[in-house]
Amino acid sequence: xxxxxxxxxxxxxxxxxxxxxxxxxxxxxxxxxxxxxxxxxxxxxxxxxxxxxxxxxxxxxxxxxxxxxxxxxxxxxxxxxxxxxxxxxxxxxxxxxxxxxxxxxxxxxxxxxxxxxxxxxxxxxxxxxxxxxxxxxxxxxxxxxxxxxxxxxxxxxxxxxxxxxxxxxxxxxxxxxxxxxxxxxxxxxxxxxxxxxxxxxxxxxxxxxxxxxxxxxxxxxxxxxxxxxxxxxxxxxxxxxxxxxxxxxxxxxxxxxxxxxxxxxxxxxxxxxxxxxxxxxxxxxxxxxxxxxxxxxxxxxxxxxxxxxxxxxxxxxxxxxxxxxxxxxxxxxxxxxxxxxxxxxxxxxxxxxxxxxxxxxxxxxxxxxxxxxxxxxxxxxxxxxxxxxxxxxxxxxxxxxxx
Ligand SMILES: NC(=O)c1ccc[n+]([C@@H]2O[C@H](COP(=O)([O-])OP(=O)(O)OC[C@H]3O[C@@H](n4cnc5c(N)ncnc54)[C@H](O)[C@@H]3O)[C@@H](O)[C@H]2O)c1
Numbered sequence: 134x135x136x137x138x139x140x141x142x143x144x145x146x147x148x149x150x151x152x153x154x155x156x157x158x159x160x161x162x163x164x165x166x167x168x169x170x171x172x173x174x175x176x177x178x179x180x181x182x183x184x185x186x187x188x189x190x191x192x193x194x195x196x197x198x199x200x201x202x203x204x205x206x207x208x209x210x211x212x213x214x215x216x217x218x219x220x221x222x223x224x225x226x227x228x229x230x231x232x233x234x235x236x237x238x239x240x241x242x243x244x245x246x247x248x249x250x251x252x253x254x255x256x257x258x259x260x261x262x263x264x265x266x267x268x269x270x271x272x273x274x275x276x277x278x279x280x281x282x283x284x285x286x287x288x289x290x291x292x293x294x295x296x297x298x299x300x301x302x303x304x305x306x307x308x309x310x311x312x313x314x315x316x317x318x319x320x321x322x323x324x325x326x327x328x329x330x331x332x333x334x335x336x337x338x339x340x341x342x343x344x345x346x347x348x349x350x351x352x353x354x355x356x357x358x359x360x361x362x363x364x365x366x367x368x369x370x371x372x373x374x375x376x377x378x379x380x381x382x383x384x385x386x387x388x389x390x391x392x393x394x395x396x397x398x399x400x401x402x403x404x405x406x407x408x409x410x411x412x413x414x415x416x417x418x419x420x421x422x423x424x425x426x427x428x429x430x431x432x433x434x435x436x437x438x439x440x441x442x443x444x445x446x447x448x449x450x451x452x453x454x455x456x457x458x459x460x461x462x463x464x465x466x467x468x469x470x471x472x473x474x475x476x477x478x479x480x481x482x483x484x485x486x487x488x489x490x491x492x493x494x495x496x497x498x499x500x501x502x503x504x505x506x507x508x509x510x511x512x513x514x515x516x517x518x519x520x521x522x523x524x525x526x527x528x529x530x531x532x533x534x535x536x
Contacts, residue, residue, distance in 0.1 A: 134158055134197060134479065135160040135162065135194065136160070136195065136196070136199060137164065138152075138199045139190065139210065140200065140202035141163050141165040141201070142165070142170065142201065142202075143296060143297070145163070147466045148222075148251070148475055149163060149174065149180065150464070151472065152475055152479065153178060154459045155457055155459065156535065157483050157535075158479060160181035162175075162180065162184050163180055163184070164183060164185065164187060164190055168185075171183040187210065191214060191217040191219065192217075198220070200222065200223045203298075204224075204226060204313060205229050205308070207226065207227065208223075208227065208229065208236065210223075211228075211237050211240075215246050220246050220478075221246070221247070222249050223248070223250050223495075224251050225252055226250075226313060226314070226499050227496065228499055231500065234500060234503070235521075237492050238496060241487075241491075241526070245485075245526065247481045247485075247487060248487070249477065249491065250315070252474075252498060253474065254316045254323060255319055255490050256468075256473040257467075258451055259320070259402040259407060260320050260391070261323075261451055262421070263323065263324035264324045266324070266409070267325065271398050272393060272394075275393055275395045276369065277371050277372070278371075278394065279321075279373045279391065280318055280390075281374065281375040281376075282388065283380055283388050284388055285379060285380050285381070285382060286358070286379060291306070303347075303351075304350055304351060307345055307346045307353060307356070308353060309355040310359065311362065311506040311509060314376065314498070314499060314503075315495075315498050315499060316389055318364075318374055318501055320389055320391050321374075321391060324393060325366075325370075327370060328366065328497040328520050329366060329497070329500065329504075330365045331364070331365045331516060332362050332364045332501050332504050332508055333362065333363050333508050333513050333515040334363070334506070335361055336360040337357060337360070338356050338357060339356055339357065345358075358379040361375050362374045364505075376502075386405065387403070390402055399411075405419075406418075406419035407419050418450075420449070422450060423449075424447055424451075447469035455533060456472050457476060476531070477489060477490075480535065486529040487526045487527065487529065489531070493522060494524065500518050
C-alpha cells in the first residue's frame with residue numbers, strides 16, 4: 134500500500150518512518166503547507182517523495198492518508214479524504230464538534246474504508262495490562278475510573294506551540310483542554326468497554342497573565358487552563374477526567390494517570406508508581422509498566438523536554454510478538470505505543486477492516502470531552518452525550534504476528 138502523510142511537524146516523522154519500514158507498505162509520500170518541512174523529512178528518511186498539497190494527495194493513487202496536522206484540523210480533512218476514497222489515519226483528537234464526529238462516522242459507513250484514530254494511550258503499558266485484567270475478570274464489575282492527562286505548559290508546550298503556530302502562536306496555544314480529551318478518556322476506555330451518557334465539567338480560569346489563555350486572543354475564546362469532568366456511563370458507572378495545563382509537576386513523572394475501581398479489584402497508576410490491589414493482595418507493577426530506553430535513538434529538532442515523551446522503548450507488559458520484525462530496535466515513542474499503532478493501521482487497511490480504535494470507538498473517546506467543553510462554558514450544566522453504538526464493521530485481528 135502507499136501512504137501519504139499530511140503535515141510534517143514535530144510528530145509526523147516517527148510514524149512516517151514506521152510506515153516506511155512496514156513490510157506491507159510500498160511507498161510513503163509527505164506534504165506540508167510549509168514545503169521545506171516535507172522536503173526535509175522525505176530527504177532525511179529516503180521516502181518516495183513529496184506532493185504539493187493535501188489536495189494533490191486526494192487526486193493521487195495513494196491508498197491511505199495519515200493526518201498529522203494541528204489538533205483542530207483533523208475532522209474536515211478526514212471526512213474529505215474518506216469521500217475521496219482514501220483510508221484515513223488521524224492523529225488525536227478525532228474532531229472538535231459533534232457534527233464533525235457524525236460526518237466521519239457517516240463517511241466510514243458509506244465507504245467501508247478504514248478509519249483509525251491514533252490514540253497512544255490505547256497501547257500504554259498500564260492500559261494494556263488493564264485491558265487484559267478486565268478480560269480475565271480481575272476487576273469484577275468496573276463502576277468507577279479516573280483518567281488524568283497532565284501536561285504543564287512549562288513542560289515543552291510553549292516551544293511546541295511556537296513551532297506550530299508561528300507568530301500567532303498564542304491564538305492556538307489556548308486550545309481548550311477538554312477538546313483534547315482522548316488520552317484521559319482513551320486510557321480508561323482502553324480497558325472498560327462502556328460509553329458516556331452525560332457529563333458535567335468545570336474549568337479553572339488561567340491567571341498567568343501571559344496572553345495565552347486569554348479570551349481576547351484565543352481563537353477558541355478559551356481562558357480555562359485546567360478542567361475537570363464527571364461522566365455518567367451507560368453501565369451504571371462514573372468516570373472522572375482531569376485535563377491540566379498549569380500544574381507544578383516534574384516532567385519525568387507519569388503525565389497520564391489512571392485508576393480503575395471494580396467490585397473485585399483496583400488498578401492505580403499514580404505520579405510515582407503502579408499497583409493492583411484486591412481485598413487480600415497487593416501486586417506492585419511499577420517496574421512492569423516502566424518502558425526501557427530505546428535501542429536506537431535519534432535526535433529531533435525540538436525542545437528536549439518534548440523529546441523525552443516521544444522517545445521510549447517497551448515495557449515488560451507490552452508483548453511485541455505480533456509486530457513486524459522490521460520494527461525491532463527501531464525508535465519508538467509515547468511509552469512504546471507507536472509501533473502498535475502504526476501496525477494496527479496497516480493491518481486494518483490490508484485486511485479491508487477496521488482497527489481497534491475505529492471511528493465508533495474514537496467517537497466514544499472524543500464525545501465526552503466535546504460535550505464537557507460545552508458544559509464548562511455553562512457553569513457545569515449536566516449535558517447528554519450522544520452515542521453511535523459499537524463498530525458495525527469487522528475489526529481486524531491483531532493478535533497474531535504480522536508475517
Ligand atoms: N500522544 C499523542 O497522541 C500526540 C502527541 C503529539 C502530537 N499529537 C498530535 O499530532 C498532531 C500533530 O502534532 P505536531 O506537534 O506535529 O503539530 P505541528 O504543528 O508541529 O505540525 C503540524 C504540521 O501540519 C502542517 N499542516 C497543517 N495543515 C496542513 C494541510 N492542510 N496540509 C499540509 N500540511 C498541513 C503544518 O504546516 C505543520 O507543519 C496534532 O494533532 C497533535 O494533537 C498527538
